[in-house]
Amino acid sequence: RGLATAKAPSSLLASLDTFTDRHVGPEEREVRHMLSQLGYESVEAFVADTVPPSIRVAADDVSNASIPALTESELFNRARELARANKPVKSYIGMGYHNAVVPPVILRNIMESPAWYTPYTPYQPEIAQGRLESLVNFQTMIMSMTAMDIANSSLLDEATAAAEGMVLAFAHAAHKKRTFVVDAGVLPQTLAVLRTRAKGFGIQLVVGDASAALRDDAVRADLCGVLVQYPDVDGNVKDFGALAQDVHAAKALVVCATDLLALTMLKPPGEWGADVVVGNSARFGVPAGYGGPHGAFFACIDSLKRKMPGRLIGLSRDSQGKPAYRLALQTREQHIRREKATSNICTSQALLANMAAMYAVYHGPAGLKRIAQKVHALTQVLKALVEQSGYTVTNADFFDTLTIDVSGPAKGAAAVHAAALAAGINLRRIDDKRVGVTLDESVGIEEVLKLANVFASAASAPPLSPLHLPPVAASVVPEPLRRASAFLPHPVFNSHHSETEMLRYIYHLQSKDLGLVHAMIPLGSCTMKLNSTSSMIPLTFPEFGNVHPFAPTDQVQGYFEMIKELEADLCKITGFHACSLQPNSGAAGEYAGLSVIRAYHESRGEGHRDICLIPVSAHGTNPASAVMAGLKVVPVKSLLDGSLDLEDLKAKAVKHKDNLAAFMITYPSTFGVFEAGVQDACSIIHENGGQVYLDGANLNAQIGLTNPATCGGDVCHMNLHKTFAIPHGGGGPGVGPICVAEHLAPFLPSHPVVPVNGDQAINAVSAAQYGSASILLISWAYIKMLGGTGLSESTKAALLNANYMAHRLKDHYSLRYKNKNGRVAHELLIDLSEFDKAAGLKVTDFAKRLQDYGFHPPTCSWPISTCMLIEPTESESLEEIDRFCDAMIQIRAEAADVVAGRQPRDNNLLKNAPHPIAVLATADAEWNRPYSREAAAFPMPWLRERKFWPTVSRIDDGELGPCNAETGR
Amino acid sequence: RGLATAKAPSSLLASLDTFTDRHVGPEEREVRHMLSQLGYESVEAFVADTVPPSIRVAADDVSNASIPALTESELFNRARELARANKPVKSYIGMGYHNAVVPPVILRNIMESPAWYTPYTPYQPEIAQGRLESLVNFQTMIMSMTAMDIANSSLLDEATAAAEGMVLAFAHAAHKKRTFVVDAGVLPQTLAVLRTRAKGFGIQLVVGDASAALRDDAVRADLCGVLVQYPDVDGNVKDFGALAQDVHAAKALVVCATDLLALTMLKPPGEWGADVVVGNSARFGVPAGYGGPHGAFFACIDSLKRKMPGRLIGLSRDSQGKPAYRLALQTREQHIRREKATSNICTSQALLANMAAMYAVYHGPAGLKRIAQKVHALTQVLKALVEQSGYTVTNADFFDTLTIDVSGPAKGAAAVHAAALAAGINLRRIDDKRVGVTLDESVGIEEVLKLANVFASAASAPPLSPLHLPPVAASVVPEPLRRASAFLPHPVFNSHHSETEMLRYIYHLQSKDLGLVHAMIPLGSCTMKLNSTSSMIPLTFPEFGNVHPFAPTDQVQGYFEMIKELEADLCKITGFHACSLQPNSGAAGEYAGLSVIRAYHESRGEGHRDICLIPVSAHGTNPASAVMAGLKVVPVKSLLDGSLDLEDLKAKAVKHKDNLAAFMITYPSTFGVFEAGVQDACSIIHENGGQVYLDGANLNAQIGLTNPATCGGDVCHMNLHKTFAIPHGGGGPGVGPICVAEHLAPFLPSHPVVPVNGDQAINAVSAAQYGSASILLISWAYIKMLGGTGLSESTKAALLNANYMAHRLKDHYSLRYKNKNGRVAHELLIDLSEFDKAAGLKVTDFAKRLQDYGFHPPTCSWPISTCMLIEPTESESLEEIDRFCDAMIQIRAEAADVVAGRQPRDNNLLKNAPHPIAVLATADAEWNRPYSREAAAFPMPWLRERKFWPTVSRIDDGELGPCNAETGR
Ligand SMILES: Cc1ncc(COP(=O)(O)O)c(C=O)c1O
Ligand SMILES: Cc1ncc(COP(=O)(O)O)c(C=O)c1O
Numbered sequence A, B: 001r002g003l004a005t006a007k008a009p010s011s012l013l014a015s016l017d018t019f020t021d022r023h024v025g026p027e028e029r030e031v032r033h034m035l036s037q038l039g040y041e042s043v044e045a046f047v048a049d050t051v052p053p054s055i056r057v058a059a060d061d062v063s064n065a066s067i068p069a070l071t072e073s074e075l076f077n078r079a080r081e082l083a084r085a086n087k088p089v090k091s092y093i094g095m096g097y098h099n100a101v102v103p104p105v106i107l108r109n110i111m112e113s114p115a116w117y118t119p120y121t122p123y124q125p126e127i128a129q130g131r132l133e134s135l136v137n138f139q140t141m142i143m144s145m146t147a148m149d150i151a152n153s154s155l156l157d158e159a160t161a162a163a164e165g166m167v168l169a170f171a172h173a174a175h176k177k178r179t180f181v182v183d184a185g186v187l188p189q190t191l192a193v194l195r196t197r198a199k200g201f202g203i204q205l206v207v208g209d210a211s212a213a214l215r216d217d218a219v220r221a222d223l224c225g226v227l228v229q230y231p232d233v234d235g236n237v238k239d240f241g242a243l244a245q246d247v248h249a250a251k252a253l254v255v256c257a258t259d260l261l262a263l264t265m266l267k268p269p270g271e272w273g274a275d276v277v278v279g280n281s282a283r284f285g286v287p288a289g290y291g292g293p294h295g296a297f298f299a300c301i302d303s304l305k306r307k308m309p310g311r312l313i314g315l316s317r318d319s320q321g322k323p324a325y326r327l328a329l330q331t332r333e334q335h336i337r338r339e340k341a342t343s344n345i346c347t348s349q350a351l352l353a354n355m356a357a358m359y360a361v362y363h364g365p366a367g368l369k370r371i372a373q374k375v376h377a378l379t380q381v382l383k384a385l386v387e388q389s390g391y392t393v394t395n396a397d398f399f400d401t402l403t404i405d406v407s408g409p410a411k412g413a414a415a416v417h418a419a420a421l422a423a424g425i426n427l428r429r430i431d432d433k434r435v436g437v438t439l440d441e442s443v444g445i446e447e448v449l450k451l452a453n454v455f456a457s458a459a460s461a462p463p464l465s466p467l468h469l470p471p472v473a474a475s476v477v478p479e480p481l482r483r484a485s486a487f488l489p490h491p492v493f494n495s496h497h498s499e500t501e502m503l504r505y506i507y508h509l510q511s512k513d514l515g516l517v518h519a520m521i522p523l524g525s526c527t528m529k530l531n532s533t534s535s536m537i538p539l540t541f542p543e544f545g546n547v548h549p550f551a552p553t554d555q556v557q558g559y560f561e562m563i564k565e566l567e568a569d570l571c572k573i574t575g576f577h578a579c580s581l582q583p584n585s586g587a588a589g590e591y592a593g594l595s596v597i598r599a600y601h602e603s604r605g606e607g608h609r610d611i612c613l614i615p616v617s618a619h620g621t622n623p624a625s626a627v628m629a630g631l632k633v634v635p636v637k638s639l640l641d642g643s644l645d646l647e648d649l650k651a652k653a654v655k656h657k658d659n660l661a662a663f664m665i666t667y668p669s670t671f672g673v674f675e676a677g678v679q680d681a682c683s684i685i686h687e688n689g690g691q692v693y694l695d696g697a698n699l700n701a702q703i704g705l706t707n708p709a710t711c712g713g714d715v716c717h718m719n720l721h722k723t724f725a726i727p728h729g730g731g732g733p734g735v736g737p738i739c740v741a742e743h744l745a746p747f748l749p750s751h752p753v754v755p756v757n758g759d760q761a762i763n764a765v766s767a768a769q770y771g772s773a774s775i776l777l778i779s780w781a782y783i784k785m786l787g788g789t790g791l792s793e794s795t796k797a798a799l800l801n802a803n804y805m806a807h808r809l810k811d812h813y814s815l816r817y818k819n820k821n822g823r824v825a826h827e828l829l830i831d832l833s834e835f836d837k838a839a840g841l842k843v844t845d846f847a848k849r850l851q852d853y854g855f856h857p858p859t860c861s862w863p864i865s866t867c868m869l870i871e872p873t874e875s876e877s878l879e880e881i882d883r884f885c886d887a888m889i890q891i892r893a894e895a896a897d898v899v900a901g902r903q904p905r906d907n908n909l910l911k912n913a914p915h916p917i918a919v920l921a922t923a924d925a926e927w928n929r930p931y932s933r934e935a936a937a938f939p940m941p942w943l944r945e946r947k948f949w950p951t952v953s954r955i956d957d958g959e960l961g962p963c964n965a966e967t968g969r
């Protein structure tokens, strides 16, 4: 029984395409085998030993009674129903979002391909050269389009990227100058996110015409930076060159939010003095998706690179001297710098950045320019036509956006919007007098005529026909603002322009990357489970892709229903009262949750509470987020057995009780055990006036057995890209929703354009009201198909798989922590320090050698530097787990040879790992290794039939020398 | 100019997602380079030297004026419009077609994956072990389900498979006995195809109750075989054991058409005496698709295996002794046996067979049994419910199909069908009194209640609710007919039942196979061009997949429009008057076309005309098809320059003028040149009373420049899977429509269930009226997106690519044929006999060595045994063509080393090729080769960055010893 129930049909007539059956790896006989190895008669007995009884919820709390299960075909039909509930109205709203034309070859072979969407962030570069190259293409594209020195490999969205720019300017001013000017032309959602973020850092925003603001001496004296939008929200193309000089004279930085397509025609920000350039790359072939996910970008001048947030890929060399890519400047990241990190960003938007980069590879500079010129030419046509109908366009210069004064001809905006809606068109709602129109790649001349006729009819002007088309120019941008410099001269952007070449390039890159399509990725804390096809299919229905986030509510009822259902299910699962889906990563969820806690304290007149207790074992994003929320971090110790030091916690809580804001805890802990004292810890915090933030990265161990509310939390985030099966995308997208107890619900994030939540709400934390809305479909589908029972059974399988693995490895490796019954949670921590002491073998050596066995290594050196954290998830079968354990045990034997002196310390199977094919072809004279090619490549018999090959030799893990991010390839 | 026009937008406002731009490989500068290398100033001048002026059509004959071009997004929208024009009515019609439940993991990762759909038939086993293994799974599955000794790797459809069974029975009787009994329970479309096929062979069909027929002594005396359907068309499950004994007593064969799902519960045909078992595997996860494509199967007893039609995969060993798969028993095929071949089948249904096999891998024997039991249980429920409403079920025993007498309760079938249609349901239309219902995997209990209520309402009986559900049994099949034997015990069917495992198995197999996603596949005569994503996307819209071929016409208007447009475009392209899309392969097209010619002669009282002239250079399917159409083959010689010997043609035409039926010609010829004399040849035939059949395999060289009608033909087939971009699927599906001149139009094939064409029409040649209807969407999209201009430009690019390749290779290899201007057509033939003479190096050695360079070899030893036939197609870029030529030239140098004695004759880079990774890992002591691993694996520098690896060493090309088709894996 137990897991088996979820897998066997209940009657001859029952539906059979049930998802739990396919999602959970172990079959019934495998479950029985694992239980018997662990010495249990039943799954229940095993769970009872694993999860503390004090925190268990009722067996039917999360069951098919509370969350009914749909079959895979029922889900498909339901998703089609929701898709049809979204109205097909075409949006010309602009404001940072466009209708994308996704090249089919990219849609199907990247966005819909598990080879691209299942890999993890490329922390293991030897088995990730494909997406590393593609991310370098992204960086190179951003650098070239913006004319900046360096760019990162994506951020979450344009608004948070702008906020990162602001924070960088503040840091550049050594936190001494606190005034940041936001030009009036900046997108409203960006402004809202800046407001939220400024608060935590104590930055003063001055909003208005930037040049005017700078005339104020007080502003100049305290200025750390200025943000401008180029072109601005109303479509103006302004020359910010003089402003930049002014800002620099004040020793402050210019941050510019911009548009990649416009930059094919406009002088790039790097050529008129911007220090930081941010934006959204989604109009390069990524669907609007009701707000996301999209790859935002961040570029800066060379001198700022060490302060730059996010991941940066650089060109390095492997141990054979072959060029190879890897993450660079990692020392800037939170897991190293913790509360001193420049940013909390971790999961970003790799998949979408890769799509945008591939779009540029496919179109090349000439193709991109043609697209921009077409959009610009059609905008000229629209301008001339609406002027024929008597309207005035208020922005003199433009690329693709017009702001139209409708007060005369149409007697106000209402008539225009009504005519537009009748024609199936959304326009930007500015105010009573003005209407905005933004064109994009998807628009053709017929649609421009249709648009023009909307305006004509609202003005009762004569209808327009193709006969009225005016002549157009390649560019009507003022000469000094035109781009003169070339862009994207690199071979990669000038080679793959036929679909055949493009497809081969995509397949070539993917052949270098290990994903879930190849083998287990047992990364502890990352929950790399099945990303089912059935949950991925609705995502690319056009009815979900072609939706502007600011489309009127009545047009997005399909999205609404899905969102309400997902929120309700997440509340059920966490035991909480309300949910915000806005944060678009786990770290963003942390920041949002802590901001909510601050707002709660403030609402009670306790705005001074600013101490945040965080265990030393916490993920680096925790302290970084706390600092961003304006909190001071006080670390809490762990005991030798890995559990939280409750004495230390109590002492610090009491000590800081007047200022205690929050306690952040990960549960089960990052050490991989369910601590029995979690409720006591939470009580201590509550008794001292604090709120408990539960980092839900490990929620996969809880569902149906316990929940964050029962554990004692007030708020938690979930990583939908871990627990709820959104694929990791090679480094994002993710979603980090937060669920909160009732007293915190009023403070959940709002949005400046589309109202969500009430007047106590904190400001927005993401650009779009529901963050990366389209991928919510994946988690929604996952939950609906498993149903409550399948969700709970999945948790049990995840625990069983991890404990079986711990059992198999425990005689060969030192298992660092377990509970008093000998049980781990859903992951296990093994300590390799003995090998370092005995023979200089490091965690990395074991990890790289695992690559030779065809596996992705577990999480290395985190949360303890000498350890590996291993998480198999429920989706792995016994066979795969055994294969992994066999490999680990064999590597243990290989290490023993080194320890015993049978193999040299500096030239052995581990130190030389991994062994790519090129190494096997080394001439005999140069082989020079005290082991055979055979032992290097095929240490286990099954590798002869099935093996994933690293494509380069070991790449040094240390800091890159000169960061060569632009490879020129 | 020339090609460039198709690639550059016409104005700033023009649409930019134009397909020609992406489909044609060479960019403008590459075209200029190739032209200048060949010494031409313009594309026109080049074409003028290549295609004989006498056969050129006007420049605007095929242009955007005659076939307008849609952009990729316009095509997508048009396809959605057509999809919506098909009505979503659920079919319970049965008759061999079911609603399939395609597991999403298979849908997306096989059917929608270019890694699976772009490879060719696995003639190069070292780079095809993945699909070979999967096809072995298919064979194994068929053998196990049917309990037969051997099975092939798919046939075109159930009806043609049954016809092959009949012909095998006829051959088994040494063509001495001509009577073949068709039981009354056989599907009507199967009977129709048998009638067509019987005619050509002079077989006499006796249709009726088989046991009764056998009581006739005359029948027994002349009996070659009997065909039964199990279960039969009305749903009866009969015991044919006694009949089988009777048939065997008459020394004839029993052919059984059956259903794989039923065989999980019914005693398999192999256990009651069937000699041949055929059927359609599509209900194992392949969409109905308005008739196809589907993988049909053919299994037989061991003693018949050498007469079995189609491809058979067997387990062999590579030169290192490692087990490896390859095509077996190839000596049976037409390219060897020509007019003595057992069948003309060439392209079959590999992709669909692989889907069905993967479905069985995913469900396993227990899962399949559960599905069958559910279907059977629901059928029991339906029977009980309709009986409650007063109906009588006329078939006593059943698996999933009921024939219901409606004459009483509903006073005839009309009322029932009306009620059904009102409920969105199609039932089988049998006659006024009887209605058929077939259930399948997609049906749930709610739908059965809905069905039952259709019957209840037509009988004015009280509505039924879940309360009326009767008890059900696991099986109500009579005990002696129940299956007792186990099936699918093999590990592969009992391992991959989670989606994670399944996905990894699919990816593991595909990693062994070279497809267009990796490199050029320059197979002469196969036209392996881009299979664009945009043309593949509509194929898997559910509105096209879930359509029964016998659904009422008003429900399939989307299909109809597409079919009419495709027919019209193909007529425009060929210059002919009418089109039949029914033949589902090129060979089936040949057979259909020749049968049409015969019918034409008959209609004129010239039914005696039975001589078919065929050049010796013709493809092996030509003579095989001619024989099937009842023609006698007379070969025609070629001249030394490769052209047809017009003297010989004339002499034979005159000699046979009283009986001359047809002349079959491939144009441009299989030798890769446009012969100037084609019109003369056709005149000679016409003057002597014959008709000209043009084999359109090489149509890719003609479109827009000439056409089959202008060349002088009366009928031609097209391979949509060559010229019109249907992907080859690793060995099918294909479509072989025929276009005909006006005088032949009345004779195009008909269909017994859905009327197409008039009363002079020949009988059906395929099971479904439009053959493999769903994949017609691909060619339709291809033509619509290129438009006439893009089609013509593609032809020119194909010619240019081939001529440039010939130019680069001509100083290194002996180019066998060219025209008087030195030009080849769209492919080139190089002769390698000098290397055999000088050093024993064969064509195969060059081919296998090309694998080491990461390329798929060209067509080998056909149409001339010492040659390679190379066809680059228009989709390859200059870079890829140069890479291929560089490889060929380097191999020439490697061969020179052997010729010069610098490398031994029996141990060199060519003879030992290919070199898989495992060979590189060979221990030094065993390396034993007079060259380095480096030279073996990386003979060109670019291979270090990008190389496709063969997974096994050379597999012997000779006949397999004992054919080990069941591998037990
Ligand atoms: C414990 C923990 N907290 C927070 C995070 C941050 O989540 P994200 O990467 O989605 O920002 C992670 C990521 O791995 C984590 O493991
Ligand atoms: C010249 C020629 N004719 C006919 C055929 C048979 O076509 P199919 O394989 O579609 O039956 C081929 C296939 O390669 C061919 O090359």
Ligand SMILES: O=C([O-])O
Pocket (backbone or CB within 6 Å): A121, A346, A347, A525, A526
């Ligand atoms: O990205 C992580 O730190 O897991």
